[in-house]
Amino acid sequence: MRLIDLSSPVDATLWEPDPVEHEVLTPREGAVHMSEEMRTHFGIEVGPDELPDGEFLSLDRLTLTTHTGTHVDAPSHYGSRAGYGDGVPRHIDRMPLDWFLRPGLVLDLTDAPTGVIGADRLEREFARIGRRPAPLDIVLLHTGAQRHQGTPKYFTEFAGLDGPAVHLLLDLGVRVIGTDAFSLDAPFGDIIARYRATGDRSVLWPAHVIGRDREYCQIERLANLEALPGPDGFRVSCFPVKVAGAGAGWSRAVAIVDE
Structure with missing residues (x-):
């Protein structure tokens, strides 16, 4: 088998809003x-x-924060209540391990401009690659955001999912969604600009807020997605560090290609 490192480093020499x-x-x-x-x-x-x-x-x-470098967000990161189960969102140390070693599916979204990626764009990518995610597949979004890693632009110039796009993936049975960007949501400035223009509160960090009613995890700040052999044909290992009571845990995400 061949291993492909999909992780970005924890590096005190790189620019961070919360310096390491x-x-x-x-x-x-x-x-x-x-x-x-x-x-x-x-x-x-x-x-x-x-x-x-x-x-x-x-x-x-x-x-450093648990959101530095490649990390997995737990449901407790999204809010203090859950609209499922017993109403209490799980911390990262309570998530099922079998979510984090699964077949992967990478979507090429490198043409997406800064802002939001909608469900229609995901559907076009499914059509292009000839398949949709299977339940529990780990879906990785290759947006090209890694090119700005280590600079302030990494935190302001990237594309994230809107609410319908997140619902589409969850409806297909996906429970772990990854991105090479700083956030699965659009940049803060883009979100606030759309909210001020429309007054629509549903544009406020929908990828995270949806996690209050639908349990799933995000992997943020991935890297090297262009090295994957194709849209599929690999597994993803992204076990989070077992930080008790935490809303996220660092991960050494790796693609496993069987040859």
Whole structure:
């Protein structure tokens, strides 16, 4: 089999609205830190220079949101109530694992301008590739947004789904929808402009708000979708990190191509 990395990095050098802070303790600094920790918490005296090469282990400390890099949004991210089940949306650590290792279907939407992608555009793509998603397929939207990764444009110039497009995929049995863009919804500026022009509240982040009444997950900030072998013929593995009580979890998303 062949593996294709579909993940964007957590990288403190890239521009983010919520900057990533990455502090690195070198192996020498780790030795000093370990010596102090052993003395303070366990009463054990071990000098840094007693360790091989005067080093212990490096240590990385990061400050970031669970929506940095490639990540999976849980239903609890969309709101505090659910119009299904017991009325309480599930956190990321409670989602069924079998949603996150499934056949994939990538849709080429690279011609979409900044703004919204409607159900009619998805239907045209289904017709072009000659198939529709099967229940529980993981649908990936290749919008081309990755070209702006690491810059402010990545957060303002991309295309996202409107409400009918999300409903179409959910009606087909899809439970995980992925995108190479910052959000499955259209950019903030585009959404607000359409709302001010129409007064229609249904244009306000519909892809996320629909998740309050229909349980599903989003994978945002994917990458490398152009490397996939075709619209199908691969599986997607995108297990989220098990962050207890969280509305999202980071994922190392990978396509598995059986050869």
